[in-house]
Amino acid sequence: MKFNYILILFSSLIIYSCDKSEETFKPGQLWLDNNGVHINAHGGGFLFSNDTYYWFGEHKTEGEAGNKANVGVHCYSSKDLYNWKDEGIALSVSENTSSLIVKGCIIERPKVIYNTKNKQFVMWFHHELKGKGYNAAMTGVAVSDKITGPYSYIKSVNPNKGIWPMNYPDSLKILGSNLGKFKKWSKEWNKEMEKGAILKRDFERGQMARDMALFVDDDGTAYHIHSSEENTTLHIAELTDDYLDFTDKYVRALPNKSNEAPAIFKRGDNYFMLSSGLSGWKPNAARSAIANHPLGPWKELGNPCRGTKEAINKTFYSQSTYILPVQGKQDSYIFMADRWTPENAIDGSYIWLPIEFENNKPIIKWIDEWSIK
Numbered sequence: 001m002k003f004n005y006i007l008i009l010f011s012s013l014i015i016y017s018c019d020k021s022e023e024t025f026k027p028g029q030l031w032l033d034n035n036g037v038h039i040n041a042h043g044g045g046f047l048f049s050n051d052t053y054y055w056f057g058e059h060k061t062e063g064e065a066g067n068k069a070n071v072g073v074h075c076y077s078s079k080d081l082y083n084w085k086d087e088g089i090a091l092s093v094s095e096n097t098s099s100l101i102v103k104g105c106i107i108e109r110p111k112v113i114y115n116t117k118n119k120q121f122v123m124w125f126h127h128e129l130k131g132k133g134y135n136a137a138m139t140g141v142a143v144s145d146k147i148t149g150p151y152s153y154i155k156s157v158n159p160n161k162g163i164w165p166m167n168y169p170d171s172l173k174i175l176g177s178n179l180g181k182f183k184k185w186s187k188e189w190n191k192e193m194e195k196g197a198i199l200k201r202d203f204e205r206g207q208m209a210r211d212m213a214l215f216v217d218d219d220g221t222a223y224h225i226h227s228s229e230e231n232t233t234l235h236i237a238e239l240t241d242d243y244l245d246f247t248d249k250y251v252r253a254l255p256n257k258s259n260e261a262p263a264i265f266k267r268g269d270n271y272f273m274l275s276s277g278l279s280g281w282k283p284n285a286a287r288s289a290i291a292n293h294p295l296g297p298w299k300e301l302g303n304p305c306r307g308t309k310e311a312i313n314k315t316f317y318s319q320s321t322y323i324l325p326v327q328g329k330q331d332s333y334i335f336m337a338d339r340w341t342p343e344n345a346i347d348g349s350y351i352w353l354p355i356e357f358e359n360n361k362p363i364i365k366w367i368d369e370w371s372i373k
């Protein structure tokens with residue numbers, strides 16, 4: 001009798017804890033999905049569709065090898081942003097060794113947008129070829145008629161082949177540089193690089209595209225933002241009206257400022273960009289910038305983080321991936337970032353914090369636990 005009573009109490013406790021829905025964000029802590037598994041969607045991108053938020057991110061596996069794409073892009077859905085349902089793998093890597101998205105390649109920072117012209121969901125992602133480290137520096141695209149996938153891979157490119165950026169001075173549009181003569185990152189190499197030598201080097205092949213983001217403006221024009229020129233300069237490029245290609249319009253943004261992890265959002269008439277510096281998987285200080293058009297010019301606003309020196313120099317031990325405007329809430333934006341754990345990739349956690357504004361500058365402060373007001 002006593003044993004039965006204990007058993008009932010124990011099972012009720014288990015049922016209660018599984019059913020208990022989340023009502024707060026707890027940055028950096030284990031975040032369980034509807035199956036009780038830590039959410040596996042790193043370098044994430046978000047899309048709101050049909051009263052539901054969708055979260056797309058890198059599915060990581062265990063160990064250091066788990067930083068490679070061994071599975072694909074994972075998708076989750078949520079009505080309230082606190083509780084997430086596993087929707088499975090939206091884009092799968094291929095077992096076919098002749099496919100560019102073969103298992104073991106690198107797929108990072110996937111972002112999905114909806115194209116009204118073709119009524120299609122379009123996913124772009126940073127793509128590195130298997131066994132080539134980070135040298136290919138490509139951007140890949142895949143499409144699906146259904147938001148959760150399966151997405152069909154179309155191609156990967158080094159964008160803007162044979163096209164000069166709109167804001168590159170005519171006087172510098174001369175091919176050829178001394179770059180090849182110097183050791184990479186030497187004083188002489190850097191001097192050449194600062195004059196746009198990498199842009200020229202890649203002019204005929206197409207430009208490098210590593211850390212990336214997408215931004216769709218109010219008029220439906222989509223922009224692809226990526227770390228280019230060996231990560232020294234961001235490129236912001238307009239996409240065609242089907243979102244599957246690049247038009248010939250692109251700019252160099254914040255040249256030679258070495259930004260990674262870009263994320264753009266719009267507030268009123270202003271466009272804001274949050275980004276990071278370059279330090280591999282290790283965190284560094286976040287940056288912010290403002291513009292009155294996605295194509296710039298961009299003006300730096302400095303580190304948006306507030307708190308202890310250590311915390312703000314490391315962006316609360318995280319790196320930006322997306323800024324989410326909360327639906328139906330005036331002036332409510334969430335800074336979303338990754339706390340990477342490269343030694344056991346699957347353990348990476350998520351840092352979501354509210355963005356405040358002071359004198360039209362984004363400000364981010366640490367909060368242990370919070371909810372949307």
Ligand code: DGJ
Pocket residue numbers: 043108109211260261279280281319
């Ligand atoms: C930092 C980038 O932001 C990540 O997406 C990833 O590419 C790592 N570097 C790899 O070191």
